[in-house]
Amino acid sequence: MRNIFLFIRRYFNFLFFVLAQVIALLFLFRYNRFHEAAFMNVATEGTGWFGSKYDNVQYYFNLKKTNEDLAKENELLRNQLLQNYSTPDSNAKLVRDSIPVDTLGNLRLYAWRGAKVVNNSVSLQNNYLTIHRGEKQGVKKDMGVISPTGIVGTVINTSDNYAVVMSVLHRQNRVSAKMKKSGRVGTVQWDGESPLYVTMINVPKSEIIAKGDSVVTSQYSYLFPQGIMVGTVSEIVDDKTSNFYTLRLKPATDFHKVEYVTVVENIHKDEQKKLEEATKKNQ
Amino acid sequence: MSEFVKNIIRFTLFILVQVFVLFQVKPLHQFIVPYLYFLYILWLPFNTPRLGLTFTGFVFGLTLDYFTQTPGLHAAACTLIAYVRPFLVNILISQAGADQNYKSPSVTSMGLAPYATYVVILTLLHHTYLVFLEWLEFGSFLYFFGKVLGTTGISLLLIVVTELLFFRKQKFRTNTV
Known part of the structure; x- marks a missing residue:
């Protein structure tokens, strides 16, 4: 017994080093599967705060490009407006269509929520973005994220006011x-x-x-x-x-410059997945 | 200013510069990621206890990890170089007792050649381990090798620039009070 204590005391530095390595590697390899760890939640809130402060400064330099992108997107959306299309009117009387106004939300498939990017990486092996919109503002795990020019990634972790997005530039993204x-x-x-x-x-x-x-x-x-x-x-x-x-x-997205994104929620996703999984189980 | 406070300020600055300046640089090439933050560990004073050194490395790496959303990646690499550092210092110090006469590793305290060796070895070690962990799942050897060398080159360049810009005054302290 005494020898064990002596051994530990003698090689304490080395043992501590091994312990630190094991903890670090454990974090690293567990994270891929269980990234919703409670600890990470707090960290997102903290680093997100830093990110939004810094972003206030950096935002200024990208204003022009952001403006251009948004103007282009506006142009595209304006072109898709119904009032742009006209066909010779063959109707005998005016009938008001009751379907397009869906006050109960039964027909809606996608809901869109805008958000600002506060932290972003492109140069690592697995890249993430942090957006300033979280659970309290309706962002949940597994929602799609797009920018004015193209797709950006998937929400993988949320805190009260921030959400972490796994970018398309991530090895696990499909x-x-x-x-x-x-x-x-x-x-x-x-x-x-x-x-x-x-x-x-x-x-x-x-x-x-x-x-x-x-x-x-x-x-x-x-x-x-x-x-x-x-x-x-x-x-x-x-x-x-x-x-x-x-x-x-x-x-299509310039990941380096992305400033504003839109979070897309597929409202029927859970229902669809449930049905598909139930079918798999039955067979 | 006490050495302790100085190191806390350095800790914050290195993390902020790495996250908000160097990681924001537009990618030049797939092999090149500018890393500078680990210089903090290279600059820690000689008289830091070995246990403290390893622990500082772990905490420092983990702090950066929470900004990049990769818990454990940088922490593992930093712990490794923090652990290896005392061995290297012991081998490389040429003048007897330089580690007692000076505060921390630098060109003045260790001499140009030993300090350069010290920096190159630890930088290479850090990047090799980091890229190795990143590429554990699947790897092409050429890519691994290229990335280690490319990243090391850029890091060394950044370290030289930092050493020139922020010259650290090293007072010679005698132990004969």
């Missing part, structure tokens, strides 16, 4: 996407190498693809409405051993 031209569906992910490109897999070689083709979110995504820009094809990698292309995409 987005169901399709070629805009043909509607062929594939998966967009990130290989962790260059933050300037993301990868799209599972596009069969029968597909005719050109550089510059648009890739948008598919109709099968739980998180995003279909047709939101993901990126444009910049390189087609022809792997001889596979029947599928690997496409290198230039992301």
Whole structure:
């Protein structure tokens, strides 16, 4: 017994080092699976506060670009307004459509909430954004996040006033996407190498693809409405051993400059998932 | 100002500069991430107890981790270099008793060549471990190697600039009071 204590005393430094390493690695490897740890919640609130203070300064420098993006988005939305389209009126009498006004919220599928980005990283292996909107303002886990120009990521952790978004530039991120031209569906992910490109897999070689083709979110995504820009094809990698292309995409969102994002909530997501899981269990 | 207060201020400054300046730099190349924050551990005074050194490294790394949402990643790398540091200092110090006559590692206290070796070895060690942990799941060796070297190069450049800009005065202290 005495020898054990002597041993511990003698190698205390080394043992402490090993202990610290084990704790650090435990944090690191558990985090991927259980990132909702209560400790992280507090940390999000704290670092989020720092981030929003700093962002006040940095925001100023990106004003011009942000303004341009928002103006463009406004232009796009204005073009989609109903009053822009007119067909010769063949109606005999005016009938008021009662469906578009949905006061009970039964027909609504997506709800949108704007938020400001207060912290952001692009240069790490797994990148996250912090947005200044949390549980109290209606942001929950597993909601999609988009910017005026394209998709940004998924909400993975929330505190009272902040939420952490796993960016598309994260090795665990998977987005169901399709070629805009043909509607062929594939998966967009990130290989962790260059933050300037993301990868799209599972596009069969029968597909005719050109550089510059648009890739948008598919109709099968739980998180995003279909047709939101993901990126444009910049390189087609022809792997001889596979029947599928690997496409290198230039992301539509400039992750380095993103200032305002919109959080998308798919209201029927839980219902859909529940049904699908119940079906799996029955078989 | 006491050494303790000075180090607390340094702690905050290194974290803030790393998070809000260096991590915000637009990516130049996939191999290059500018890291400077670990210089804090290299600058800690000679007389820090070894246990304290390891513990400081752990806390310092963990603080940065909570900004980057990667709990444990930087903490592991910082703990490693903080633990290895005393061994290196013992080997590299040329003048007898320099670690008692000067406060902390620097060019004046250790001499240019030993200090440079000290910085290069610890920087390389830090980045190798960091990139290794990041790439544990799958890795192409070339990428791993390139990233370690690229990141180390940028870090060393940043350290040289920091050493020149913020010259630390080192008073020679005799132990014959």
